[in-house]
Amino acid sequence: MEPENPPENTLVGPVTDWYAEHARDLPWRRPGTSPWSVMVSEFMLQQTPVVRVLPVHETWMNTWPTPAALAAAPSGEAVRAWGRLGYPRRALRLHASAVAITERFDGEVPDTYEDLRSLPGVGDYTAAAIASFAFGRSHAVLDTNVRRVLGRAVSGVEFPAPSVTAAERTLAGALVPDEDPEVWAIAVMELGALVCTAANPSCDRCPIVDRCAWHRAGRPPYDGPPRKVQTYAGTDRMCRGRLLAVLRDADGSVTQERLDAVWADAVQRERALASLIADGLVARHGDRFALPD
Numbered sequence: 635m636e637p638e639n640p641p642e643n644t645l646v647g648p649v650t651d652w653y654a655e656h657a658r659d660l661p662w663r664r665p666g667t668s669p670w671s672v673m674v675s676e677f678m679l680q681q682t683p684v685v686r687v688l689p690v691h692e693t694w695m696n697t698w699p700t701p702a703a704l705a706a707a708p709s710g711e712a713v714r715a716w717g718r719l720g721y722p723r724r725a726l727r728l729h730a731s732a733v734a735i736t737e738r739f740d741g742e743v744p745d746t747y748e749d750l751r752s753l754p755g756v757g758d759y760t761a762a763a764i765a766s767f768a769f770g771r772s773h774a775v776l777d778t779n780v781r782r783v784l785g786r787a788v789s790g791v792e793f794p795a796p797s798v799t800a801a802e803r804t805l806a807g808a809l810v811p812d813e814d815p816e817v818w819a820i821a822v823m824e825l826g827a828l829v830c831t832a833a834n835p836s837c838d839r840c841p842i843v844d845r846c847a848w849h850r851a852g853r854p855p856y857d858g859p860p861r862k863v864q865t866y867a868g869t870d871r872m873c874r875g876r877l878l879a880v881l882r883d884a885d886g887s888v889t890q891e892r893l894d895a896v897w898a899d900a901v902q903r904e905r906a907l908a909s910l911i912a913d914g915l916v917a918r919h920g921d922r923f924a925l926p927d
Contacts, residue, residue, distance in 0.1 A: 727755025
């Protein structure tokens with residue numbers, strides 16, 4: 635569906651004013667926080683709620699306050715410190731990015747989208763987010779929350795398409811203000827996280843409800859392709875998590891028997907273990923297993 639309004643952004647004032655009053659106090663948003671702290675938070679927040687990220691981010695920054703500090707540590711220690719955030723390959727990619735930053739950028743997180751995009755594990759969204767939030771660059775930062783807010787407020791749809799479209803990028807780019815673009819980016823994201831939520835949006839608390847195309851249209855239900863519903867119980871992902879937890883908690887390597895004890899289905903267990911080894915999250919030493927060196 636095409637946007638109801640032209641790209642002139644009359645949403646900036648109400649959204650940023652709302653953000654100034656309602657923004658959560660998060661360590662990676664505080665004045666003076668390092669670009670590295672912002673980068674670590676962006677890796678951790680991918681598909682993970684803020685409440686789970688907060689304690690791990692704090693521990694991580696205390697342990698490795700700079701990219702060089704992380705780069706000097708074994709990648710297995712990054713996996714261990716990742717704890718139960720899920721999707722542990724992000725820990726390996728963040729470690730690899732720290733090595734690249736140390737070797738190619740003198741230990742300083744690069745400040746341009748292009749250089750950030752060249753780092754391991756840094757895609758379009760992450761590069762735009764770091765460039766915007768850490769360095770005040772003008773970028774359209776399109777995470778799930780932002781896409782939902784713009785889809786509802788401007789395009790009049792309950793949910794955006796499963797993947798980012800060219801039209802979305804064009805619209806989001808046209809809405810980025812010249813002044814304080816990073817404030818706009820984080821304010822829209824916060825609005826989606828706290829008010830314009832996927833389920834039960836609080837339209838009565840929304841600062842732009844009077845300008846929202848979806849609300850004015852009577853909040854029509856989503857009629858696009860079926861939305862994915864993530865499952866966890868009994869999946870290979872859950873099995874991988876159980877196996878990795880054994881290795882994180884171990885002091886050194888463990889036997890096959892230790893791993894066998896945490897998952898009854900032998901076929902699924904072996905498949906999950908093989909995938910962990912293939913991903914570089916587990917190292918095999920003869921008949922024993924450990925986190926990577």
